[in-house]
Amino acid sequence: MAKEQPRQPLTPAVFHILLALSTGDMHGYGIMKQVNADAERRVSMGAGTLYGSLKRMLDAGLVKESARRVDPELDDERRIYYAITGLGKKALAAEIERLRHLVELSRRRKLFPRTSVFHA
Protein backbone atom coordinates (compact mmCIF):
# COMPACT_ATOMS: atom_id res chain seq x y z
CA MET A 1 0.00 0.00 0.00
CA ALA A 2 1.21 3.50 -0.83
CA LYS A 3 2.57 5.64 2.00
CA GLU A 4 0.23 8.41 3.10
CA GLN A 5 1.42 11.83 2.04
CA PRO A 6 2.29 14.02 5.03
CA ARG A 7 0.56 17.04 3.49
CA GLN A 8 -2.88 15.42 3.37
CA PRO A 9 -5.33 16.69 6.01
CA LEU A 10 -5.69 14.12 8.80
CA THR A 11 -8.96 12.82 10.20
CA PRO A 12 -9.69 13.94 13.79
CA ALA A 13 -9.07 10.38 15.08
CA VAL A 14 -5.69 10.07 13.34
CA PHE A 15 -4.68 13.56 14.50
CA HIS A 16 -5.55 12.76 18.14
CA ILE A 17 -3.72 9.41 18.03
CA LEU A 18 -0.57 11.03 16.61
CA LEU A 19 -0.84 13.79 19.20
CA ALA A 20 -1.09 11.18 21.96
CA LEU A 21 1.86 9.18 20.62
CA SER A 22 4.00 12.32 20.33
CA THR A 23 4.38 12.12 24.12
CA GLY A 24 5.86 8.61 23.95
CA ASP A 25 5.13 4.98 23.07
CA MET A 26 1.73 3.77 24.29
CA HIS A 27 -0.51 0.72 24.24
CA GLY A 28 -4.14 0.98 23.03
CA TYR A 29 -5.63 1.70 26.45
CA GLY A 30 -2.96 4.36 27.07
CA ILE A 31 -3.76 6.04 23.74
CA MET A 32 -7.48 6.05 24.60
CA LYS A 33 -6.85 7.68 27.97
CA GLN A 34 -4.46 10.23 26.49
CA VAL A 35 -6.93 11.15 23.71
CA ASN A 36 -9.71 11.62 26.27
CA ALA A 37 -7.42 13.81 28.39
CA ASP A 38 -6.17 15.85 25.40
CA ALA A 39 -9.66 16.40 24.02
CA GLU A 40 -11.06 17.29 27.45
CA ARG A 41 -13.93 14.84 26.89
CA ARG A 42 -14.94 16.54 23.62
CA VAL A 43 -13.89 13.34 21.82
CA SER A 44 -14.78 9.86 22.98
CA MET A 45 -12.75 7.30 21.10
CA GLY A 46 -13.90 3.69 21.27
CA ALA A 47 -11.92 0.59 20.35
CA GLY A 48 -13.52 0.31 16.91
CA THR A 49 -12.46 3.83 15.92
CA LEU A 50 -9.05 3.59 17.59
CA TYR A 51 -8.01 0.30 16.03
CA GLY A 52 -9.60 1.06 12.64
CA SER A 53 -7.48 4.22 12.54
CA LEU A 54 -4.39 2.42 13.88
CA LYS A 55 -4.67 -0.20 11.13
CA ARG A 56 -4.67 2.46 8.42
CA MET A 57 -1.87 4.35 10.18
CA LEU A 58 0.24 1.18 10.39
CA ASP A 59 -0.37 0.55 6.68
CA ALA A 60 0.51 4.17 5.86
CA GLY A 61 3.68 4.08 7.95
CA LEU A 62 2.54 6.83 10.34
CA VAL A 63 2.91 4.55 13.38
CA LYS A 64 4.64 1.25 14.10
CA GLU A 65 4.42 -1.47 16.70
CA SER A 66 7.29 -0.75 19.06
CA ALA A 67 7.49 -3.70 21.46
CA ARG A 68 5.56 -5.85 23.89
CA ARG A 69 6.14 -4.89 27.45
CA VAL A 70 4.46 -4.76 30.82
CA ASP A 71 2.74 -1.58 32.00
CA PRO A 72 3.81 -1.19 35.64
CA GLU A 73 0.56 0.65 36.47
CA LEU A 74 -1.62 -2.20 35.22
CA ASP A 75 -1.33 -5.97 35.61
CA ASP A 76 1.58 -8.15 34.56
CA GLU A 77 0.19 -8.89 31.09
CA ARG A 78 2.43 -7.92 28.19
CA ARG A 79 0.97 -5.24 25.95
CA ILE A 80 1.62 -4.19 22.36
CA TYR A 81 2.98 -0.65 22.29
CA TYR A 82 2.67 1.74 19.36
CA ALA A 83 5.15 4.45 18.40
CA ILE A 84 4.99 7.41 16.07
CA THR A 85 7.33 7.20 13.03
CA GLY A 86 9.27 9.93 11.24
CA LEU A 87 6.52 10.14 8.64
CA GLY A 88 3.94 10.34 11.43
CA LYS A 89 5.83 13.27 13.00
CA LYS A 90 5.91 15.05 9.64
CA ALA A 91 2.18 14.45 9.14
CA LEU A 92 1.42 15.77 12.62
CA ALA A 93 3.58 18.86 12.11
CA ALA A 94 1.93 19.55 8.73
CA GLU A 95 -1.55 19.20 10.26
CA ILE A 96 -0.70 21.53 13.16
CA GLU A 97 0.64 24.04 10.66
CA ARG A 98 -2.56 23.73 8.60
CA LEU A 99 -4.71 24.28 11.71
CA ARG A 100 -2.51 27.19 12.84
CA HIS A 101 -3.00 28.81 9.44
CA LEU A 102 -6.79 28.38 9.71
CA VAL A 103 -6.87 29.85 13.22
CA GLU A 104 -4.73 32.76 12.05
CA LEU A 105 -7.02 33.35 9.08
CA SER A 106 -10.10 33.23 11.35
CA ARG A 107 -8.44 35.70 13.71
CA ARG A 108 -7.67 38.11 10.84
CA ARG A 109 -11.29 37.92 9.73
CA LYS A 110 -12.40 38.57 13.30
CA LEU A 111 -14.19 35.22 13.46
CA PHE A 112 -12.13 34.17 16.45
CA PRO A 113 -12.12 34.36 19.45
CA ARG A 114 -15.30 36.57 19.47
CA THR A 115 -17.06 36.68 16.18
CA SER A 116 -19.24 39.44 14.85
CA VAL A 117 -21.04 36.80 12.80
CA PHE A 118 -21.97 34.54 15.70
CA HIS A 119 -22.30 37.15 18.45
CA ALA A 120 -24.21 39.83 16.56
Place this chain on the structure above:
Amino acid sequence: MRDSDAARRVYKRLLAFYPKDFRERLGPSMEQTFADNLRERRDRDGHVVAFLAWTFAETSLGIMKERARRQQRSSVLAAVAGFVLVLPLMTLEWATRSNRPRTDFAVPLFVFLWLLAALFIRTFIGVVRTAQAILQGRVAVLSSISLVPRIAFLGLIAWVWVSWVIDQMPCFLGASGC
Protein backbone atom coordinates in the same frame (compact mmCIF):
# COMPACT_ATOMS: atom_id res chain seq x y z
CA MET B 1 -13.76 -11.69 38.05
CA ARG B 2 -15.80 -14.44 36.49
CA ASP B 3 -18.06 -11.81 34.86
CA SER B 4 -15.01 -10.03 33.46
CA ASP B 5 -13.74 -13.27 31.96
CA ALA B 6 -17.15 -13.94 30.42
CA ALA B 7 -17.33 -10.40 28.96
CA ARG B 8 -13.80 -10.80 27.59
CA ARG B 9 -14.72 -14.12 25.97
CA VAL B 10 -17.81 -12.60 24.34
CA TYR B 11 -15.75 -9.62 23.12
CA LYS B 12 -13.18 -12.01 21.65
CA ARG B 13 -15.99 -13.72 19.76
CA LEU B 14 -17.15 -10.37 18.44
CA LEU B 15 -13.62 -9.58 17.23
CA ALA B 16 -13.74 -12.78 15.15
CA PHE B 17 -16.00 -10.87 12.73
CA TYR B 18 -13.15 -8.56 11.72
CA PRO B 19 -11.37 -9.48 8.47
CA LYS B 20 -8.61 -12.03 9.08
CA ASP B 21 -5.54 -9.81 8.61
CA PHE B 22 -7.05 -7.10 10.81
CA ARG B 23 -7.94 -9.61 13.50
CA GLU B 24 -4.51 -11.24 13.49
CA ARG B 25 -2.67 -7.94 13.65
CA LEU B 26 -4.81 -5.99 16.11
CA GLY B 27 -7.12 -8.52 17.79
CA PRO B 28 -4.87 -9.28 20.80
CA SER B 29 -4.30 -5.56 21.40
CA MET B 30 -8.05 -4.87 21.19
CA GLU B 31 -8.78 -7.64 23.67
CA GLN B 32 -6.19 -6.19 26.03
CA THR B 33 -7.63 -2.68 25.73
CA PHE B 34 -11.11 -4.04 26.41
CA ALA B 35 -9.86 -5.80 29.57
CA ASP B 36 -8.07 -2.63 30.71
CA ASN B 37 -11.16 -0.48 30.17
CA LEU B 38 -13.39 -3.01 31.91
CA ARG B 39 -11.06 -3.14 34.90
CA GLU B 40 -11.01 0.66 35.12
CA ARG B 41 -14.81 0.93 35.05
CA ARG B 42 -15.20 -1.81 37.62
CA ASP B 43 -12.65 -0.21 39.96
CA ARG B 44 -14.14 3.27 39.52
CA ASP B 45 -17.84 2.73 40.15
CA GLY B 46 -18.66 -0.86 39.33
CA HIS B 47 -21.14 0.21 36.64
CA VAL B 48 -20.11 -1.67 33.56
CA VAL B 49 -23.41 -2.24 31.74
CA ALA B 50 -23.40 1.08 29.88
CA PHE B 51 -19.71 0.64 29.08
CA LEU B 52 -20.28 -2.88 27.72
CA ALA B 53 -23.28 -1.77 25.63
CA TRP B 54 -21.36 1.18 24.16
CA THR B 55 -18.18 -0.85 23.53
CA PHE B 56 -20.00 -3.71 21.81
CA ALA B 57 -22.01 -1.28 19.66
CA GLU B 58 -18.97 0.82 18.75
CA THR B 59 -16.84 -2.23 17.93
CA SER B 60 -19.67 -3.70 15.82
CA LEU B 61 -19.78 -0.45 13.88
CA GLY B 62 -16.00 -0.67 13.42
CA ILE B 63 -16.37 -4.20 12.05
CA MET B 64 -19.04 -3.05 9.59
CA LYS B 65 -16.88 -0.14 8.43
CA GLU B 66 -13.85 -2.39 8.00
CA ARG B 67 -15.86 -4.94 6.02
CA ALA B 68 -17.43 -2.19 3.87
CA ARG B 69 -13.94 -0.91 3.09
CA ARG B 70 -12.91 -4.40 1.93
CA GLN B 71 -16.05 -4.68 -0.21
CA GLN B 72 -15.22 -1.36 -1.82
CA ARG B 73 -11.68 -2.55 -2.63
CA SER B 74 -13.00 -5.81 -4.11
CA SER B 75 -15.53 -3.88 -6.20
CA VAL B 76 -12.84 -1.60 -7.62
CA LEU B 77 -10.66 -4.63 -8.39
CA ALA B 78 -13.63 -6.35 -10.10
CA ALA B 79 -14.40 -3.22 -12.15
CA VAL B 80 -10.79 -2.93 -13.36
CA ALA B 81 -10.46 -6.66 -14.09
CA GLY B 82 -13.82 -6.62 -15.90
CA PHE B 83 -12.63 -3.74 -18.08
CA VAL B 84 -9.39 -5.60 -18.91
CA LEU B 85 -11.50 -8.59 -19.98
CA VAL B 86 -13.66 -6.48 -22.32
CA LEU B 87 -10.76 -4.39 -23.68
CA PRO B 88 -9.65 -6.94 -26.36
CA LEU B 89 -13.21 -7.10 -27.72
CA MET B 90 -13.40 -3.30 -27.83
CA THR B 91 -10.04 -3.16 -29.58
CA LEU B 92 -11.22 -5.74 -32.11
CA GLU B 93 -14.40 -3.76 -32.78
CA TRP B 94 -12.41 -0.56 -33.14
CA ALA B 95 -9.88 -2.13 -35.49
CA THR B 96 -12.52 -3.58 -37.84
CA ARG B 97 -14.79 -0.53 -37.95
CA SER B 98 -13.40 0.51 -41.33
CA ASN B 99 -15.39 -2.41 -42.83
CA ARG B 100 -18.67 -0.73 -41.80
CA PRO B 101 -18.03 3.00 -41.39
CA ARG B 102 -21.66 3.99 -40.91
CA THR B 103 -22.25 2.04 -37.73
CA ASP B 104 -21.65 3.57 -34.29
CA PHE B 105 -19.29 2.10 -31.78
CA ALA B 106 -21.40 -0.30 -29.65
CA VAL B 107 -20.97 1.52 -26.34
CA PRO B 108 -24.06 0.05 -24.60
CA LEU B 109 -22.96 -3.47 -25.53
CA PHE B 110 -19.47 -3.00 -24.10
CA VAL B 111 -20.83 -1.34 -20.94
CA PHE B 112 -23.14 -4.34 -20.51
CA LEU B 113 -20.31 -6.84 -21.04
CA TRP B 114 -18.06 -4.86 -18.67
CA LEU B 115 -20.66 -4.73 -15.87
CA LEU B 116 -21.43 -8.41 -16.30
CA ALA B 117 -17.72 -9.32 -16.14
CA ALA B 118 -17.25 -7.11 -13.06
CA LEU B 119 -20.25 -8.74 -11.36
CA PHE B 120 -18.81 -12.18 -12.14
CA ILE B 121 -15.39 -11.32 -10.71
CA ARG B 122 -16.88 -9.65 -7.61
CA THR B 123 -19.07 -12.69 -6.91
CA PHE B 124 -16.12 -15.01 -7.64
CA ILE B 125 -13.92 -13.18 -5.07
CA GLY B 126 -16.67 -13.64 -2.46
CA VAL B 127 -17.00 -17.35 -3.25
CA VAL B 128 -13.22 -17.89 -3.04
CA ARG B 129 -13.04 -16.07 0.31
CA THR B 130 -15.90 -18.10 1.77
CA ALA B 131 -14.36 -21.34 0.48
CA GLN B 132 -10.99 -20.40 2.04
CA ALA B 133 -12.68 -19.61 5.35
CA ILE B 134 -14.44 -23.00 5.33
CA LEU B 135 -11.23 -24.87 4.44
CA GLN B 136 -9.30 -23.08 7.19
CA GLY B 137 -12.06 -23.84 9.68
CA ARG B 138 -12.80 -20.17 10.38
CA VAL B 139 -16.50 -20.59 9.60
CA ALA B 140 -18.85 -23.54 9.96
CA VAL B 141 -18.96 -26.14 7.19
CA LEU B 142 -22.69 -25.41 7.07
CA SER B 143 -21.77 -22.09 5.41
CA SER B 144 -20.91 -24.08 2.30
CA ILE B 145 -24.67 -24.22 1.64
CA SER B 146 -24.54 -20.48 0.94
CA LEU B 147 -22.01 -21.20 -1.82
CA VAL B 148 -24.50 -23.19 -3.92
CA PRO B 149 -26.72 -20.29 -5.11
CA ARG B 150 -23.66 -18.08 -5.57
CA ILE B 151 -21.93 -20.67 -7.75
CA ALA B 152 -25.17 -21.13 -9.73
CA PHE B 153 -25.31 -17.34 -10.17
CA LEU B 154 -21.69 -17.38 -11.40
CA GLY B 155 -22.63 -20.05 -13.93
CA LEU B 156 -25.58 -17.97 -15.14
CA ILE B 157 -23.46 -14.82 -15.55
CA ALA B 158 -20.75 -16.78 -17.40
CA TRP B 159 -23.34 -18.35 -19.71
CA VAL B 160 -24.97 -14.97 -20.54
CA TRP B 161 -21.58 -13.30 -21.08
CA VAL B 162 -20.16 -16.02 -23.33
CA SER B 163 -23.45 -16.24 -25.29
CA TRP B 164 -23.38 -12.51 -25.97
CA VAL B 165 -19.73 -12.57 -27.02
CA ILE B 166 -20.30 -15.54 -29.38
CA ASP B 167 -23.39 -13.84 -30.79
CA GLN B 168 -21.58 -10.56 -31.38
CA MET B 169 -18.25 -12.04 -32.51
CA PRO B 170 -18.96 -11.63 -36.26
CA CYS B 171 -19.58 -7.92 -35.60
CA PHE B 172 -16.35 -7.62 -33.61
CA LEU B 173 -14.57 -9.26 -36.54
CA GLY B 174 -16.01 -6.69 -38.94
CA ALA B 175 -18.74 -8.67 -40.69
CA SER B 176 -21.07 -6.48 -42.72
CA GLY B 177 -24.74 -6.30 -41.81
CA CYS B 178 -24.17 -5.92 -38.07
